[in-house]
Amino acid sequence: MVCLGNICRSPLAEGILRSKLPLSDFMVDSAGTANYHVGDKPDRRSIAVAKKYGLDISNLKGRQFSTKDFDNFDHIFVMDESNYINVMSLARDDQDKEKVKFILNEVYPNQNYSVPDPYYGGNSGFENVYKMLDEACSIIAEQLT
Numbered sequence: 001m002v003c004l005g006n007i008c009r010s011p012l013a014e015g016i017l018r019s020k021l022p023l024s025d026f027m028v029d030s031a032g033t034a035n036y037h038v039g040d041k042p043d044r045r046s047i048a049v050a051k052k053y054g055l056d057i058s059n060l061k062g063r064q065f066s067t068k069d070f071d072n073f074d075h076i077f078v079m080d081e082s083n084y085i086n087v088m089s090l091a092r093d094d095q096d097k098e099k100v101k102f103i104l105n106e107v108y109p110n111q112n113y114s115v116p117d118p119y120y121g122g123n124s125g126f127e128n129v130y131k132m133l134d135e136a137c138s139i140i141a142e143q144l145t
């Protein structure tokens with residue numbers, strides 16, 4: 001799960017998908033394309049909305065996406081177009097590129113919709129993001145299991 005800072009959207013996506021998959025069989029992680037928040041906990045508003053729905057993401061730590069992630073993961077879900085461009089620019093070949101998908105294309109195929117960045121908004125943005133990610137992650141989990 002990839003966003004810009006790895007403190008708002010992608011840690012929520014990580015927590016949600018983790019809750020829907022058998023973790024004995026799957027590795028779920030998140031990263032940011034930027035390095036501003038490496039080592040940081042998720043944004044308190046992401047922690048709060050996750051908690052509201054019974055998920056604890058407070059122990060996650062920000063890290064930056066790297067080329068090695070193409071070796072470690074089969075699927076790379078990005079939140080928006082800028083993440084898509086940044087991740088694709090690190091892809092080494094077609095096999096890497098095929099792993100990269102807009103997460104909302106799971107719900108709205110081929111539309112390339114973005115999960116809006118809630119960082120500069122209020123709590124309602126986080127609620128909205130949670131609902132979008134929950135719907136997408138249900139579909140992803142169903143497809144993978």
Ligand code: 4NP
Pocket residue numbers: 003004005006007008009010032036117118119
């Ligand atoms: P995220 O949100 O990409 O969903 O984690 C952001 C978090 C931090 C910043 C931007 C977006 N920032 O500019 O620090």
